Amino acid sequence: MQDQANRFDYVVIGAGTAGCLLANRLSRDPATRVLLIEAGKKDTSPWIHIPVGYLYCIGNPRTDWMFNTEQEPGLNGRSLRYPRGKTLGGCSSINGMIYMRGQARDYDGWAEATGDPEWRWDNVLPAFKAHEDHYRLDGGENPASRGNLRFSDLHGHGGEWRVEKQRLRWDVLDSFAEAAVEAGVPRTDDFNTGDNEGVGYFDVNQRSGWRWNASKAFLRPAKGRPNLTVWTEAQVEALELEQDGTAGLRCTGARLNRAGGAVSVRARREVVLCAGAIGTPQILQLSGLGPAEVLQANGITPKRDIPGIGRNLQDHLQIRTVYKVEGTRTLNQLAATLTGRAMFGLEYALRRTGPMSMSPSQLGAFTRSDDSRTHPNLQYHVQPLSLDAFGEPLHTFPAITASVCNLNPSSRGTVEIRSSRPGDAPKIAPNYLSTEDDRLVAAQSLRQVRRIMGQPAMAKYNPVEWKPGPQYQTDEELARLAGDIASTIFHPTGTTKMGREDDPMAVVDSRLRMRGVKGLRIADAGVMPAITSGNTNSPTLMIAEKAASFILQDA
Incomplete structure (x- = not known):
C-alpha cells in the first residue's frame, strides 16, 4: 500500500516562479494537502539576494541547471549558455529582476489562439494586480496613468510581488x-x-535594495502551514500514468529521486507541472508523452504521441x-x-x-x-x-x-531529450x-x-x-x-503551448489542462502560444495566478 505520508491532494513539480505562487494559493485551504517539489537547494546563498549576485548564480551549479544550446546555424555555429534557475524561486532567483508584463496585444493574441476570452488583456490584468505590490501606491497615492485611467486601475498594492524603482x-x-x-x-x-x-x-522586483524572488514572496507567507510540504533536492524522473478505463490516461503522481533514493508520490486531485519551458517538456518526454519519433529514438515506449511537446520554442x-x-x-x-x-x-x-x-x-x-x-x-x-x-x-x-x-521572433525551436536518463540535459535548439x-x-x-x-x-x-x-x-x-x-536574454517559452482543440500542436487547453491526460495541468512559460513582448518572469506569475483559479474552480 502506498505510504499515506506520500499522498497529497496536489503535487506541484518545480518550485520556481510559478510553482511558489501555486503552492501558496492551493495551500490556503487548510483541508488541502499540497506538496511542492524542487530539484535544487534552498535559496540560502547570499548571492541570490544581493541584486548583482546574478553574476555568481548564473553558471553556478548550485543555482543553475547549466544548460547549453546546440550549435546554432543562425549564430554561425555558436552554442550559447542557457541558464535556468535550480533553487527555490527558480529563475526569479537568478534573473534580471525587471518587472515587465508585455503588451495588451500579446494576451489578446493568446485569446484568439485558444478561443478563450479569459486570456484577453482585460481579463489577465486582474491576475497581474492580484499579487502586485507597487511602490507608487505606497501611502495611498494614486497618480494619473494613461488617458482617463488612474494608476490603481492598472496596478495593484498589498500583494506579494514587490515592484520598486531602481x-x-x-x-x-x-x-x-x-x-x-x-x-x-x-x-x-x-x-x-x-x-x-x-x-x-525599468522597475524592478526588489525590496529595499534586496532581490525579491518568488520564494520570499509566496513561500515565506505560507511557512508554517501544516498542509504545505516543500521538498528540495528532489528531482522528478517521470510522471506516474495509468490507464483510466476507456477514457485514456490519468496522471496519478510522480517518481523522483530524493536524497539518493527512489520515492513515489500520489496526487488525489491533480499534478501541476511548473518546471519551465525546458524542464516540463523534458519530464513529459521521459514519461512517454511527446513526439513518438523522439521517444522511440531514445528507447522510450510512447504512452501517447503528442507532437507539440518540446516544439514551438521561442526566445528573445x-x-x-x-x-x-x-x-x-x-x-x-x-x-x-x-x-x-x-x-x-x-x-x-x-x-x-x-x-x-x-x-x-x-x-x-x-x-x-x-x-x-x-x-x-x-x-x-x-x-x-x-x-x-x-x-x-x-x-x-x-x-x-x-x-x-x-520581441516577436518568427523563428521556432525545439527541446528534446537526448537519452532516457533523467540526469542528461536535453537538447535545446532555439x-x-x-x-x-x-x-x-x-x-x-x-x-x-x-x-x-x-x-x-x-x-x-x-x-x-x-x-x-x-x-x-x-x-x-x-x-x-x-x-x-x-x-x-533567457526567455524560453512556448514548448507546451495552449491552443484550440483543432490545433494539432496544442499541448494544453485554455484552462491549462493536458490534452489526453486527466489529472495533469501545466502552469509555466511553456504554455504561452506566443512569447510576450518583453521580459517573461511576471507573465509567468500571471499564468500561475490564472492556473490557481482554474484548479480551485474545477475542484
Whole structure:
C-alpha cells in the first residue's frame, strides 16, 4: 500500500516562479494537502539576494541547471549558455529582476489562439494586480496613468510581488534616453500599461535594495502551514500514468529521486507541472508523452504521441552593441580597482544603493524596427558597462552596451531529450535567426542603435562603435554579425503551448489542462502560444495566478 505520508491532494513539480505562487494559493485551504517539489537547494546563498549576485548564480551549479544550446546555424555555429534557475524561486532567483508584463496585444493574441476570452488583456490584468505590490501606491497615492485611467486601475498594492524603482542612475544612460527621444521614441514612466512603447528606467522586483524572488514572496507567507510540504533536492524522473478505463490516461503522481533514493508520490486531485519551458517538456518526454519519433529514438515506449511537446520554442535573442565613450565614467573604470569595488560594497552595506543593487540592465526602450510595424517590436536593455560576453571581465576602456532584441521572433525551436536518463540535459535548439524576417529585424536593429547614438544628446561622449563595427553596412553583413555577437536574454517559452482543440500542436487547453491526460495541468512559460513582448518572469506569475483559479474552480 502506498505510504499515506506520500499522498497529497496536489503535487506541484518545480518550485520556481510559478510553482511558489501555486503552492501558496492551493495551500490556503487548510483541508488541502499540497506538496511542492524542487530539484535544487534552498535559496540560502547570499548571492541570490544581493541584486548583482546574478553574476555568481548564473553558471553556478548550485543555482543553475547549466544548460547549453546546440550549435546554432543562425549564430554561425555558436552554442550559447542557457541558464535556468535550480533553487527555490527558480529563475526569479537568478534573473534580471525587471518587472515587465508585455503588451495588451500579446494576451489578446493568446485569446484568439485558444478561443478563450479569459486570456484577453482585460481579463489577465486582474491576475497581474492580484499579487502586485507597487511602490507608487505606497501611502495611498494614486497618480494619473494613461488617458482617463488612474494608476490603481492598472496596478495593484498589498500583494506579494514587490515592484520598486531602481536605486541608482547614470548620466550616460540619461543621455541615451534623451537621444532616443531625439530619434522619435517617446518618454515613459510606466512600461506596464498594456502599451510599453517609450524609453525610461525599468522597475524592478526588489525590496529595499534586496532581490525579491518568488520564494520570499509566496513561500515565506505560507511557512508554517501544516498542509504545505516543500521538498528540495528532489528531482522528478517521470510522471506516474495509468490507464483510466476507456477514457485514456490519468496522471496519478510522480517518481523522483530524493536524497539518493527512489520515492513515489500520489496526487488525489491533480499534478501541476511548473518546471519551465525546458524542464516540463523534458519530464513529459521521459514519461512517454511527446513526439513518438523522439521517444522511440531514445528507447522510450510512447504512452501517447503528442507532437507539440518540446516544439514551438521561442526566445528573445539580444544583439549586444558596444560603444566606446569619452568624458564620463562607466562601470568599466569604477570596477577596475580594488578600492572601487570596496566602495561598492560599503555603499551597499550602508544604504543598499550603488552598483551592487543593480539589475543587469537599467534603462529600457520599446520601439519599432521600421515604420511599417504596427506595434513596438524591439526592446533595448542599456547598460553603463561592456564586456565580450556574459561572465567575461569588463573591458578596460569606458563604454556602454546597448542590447536590442526582436520581441516577436518568427523563428521556432525545439527541446528534446537526448537519452532516457533523467540526469542528461536535453537538447535545446532555439533556431535563432532562421527566418528572413528575423534576419531583417536584426539588421534594422543595428541601424537603429547607430541612429540613436548619432543624436546630439550623445555627442558630448564622442561615441565610437566598437562592436559590431561601423565597417559593416549591408543587411547581409549586419545579419551575419548579429549571429556573431547576439546572445539569449533567457526567455524560453512556448514548448507546451495552449491552443484550440483543432490545433494539432496544442499541448494544453485554455484552462491549462493536458490534452489526453486527466489529472495533469501545466502552469509555466511553456504554455504561452506566443512569447510576450518583453521580459517573461511576471507573465509567468500571471499564468500561475490564472492556473490557481482554474484548479480551485474545477475542484
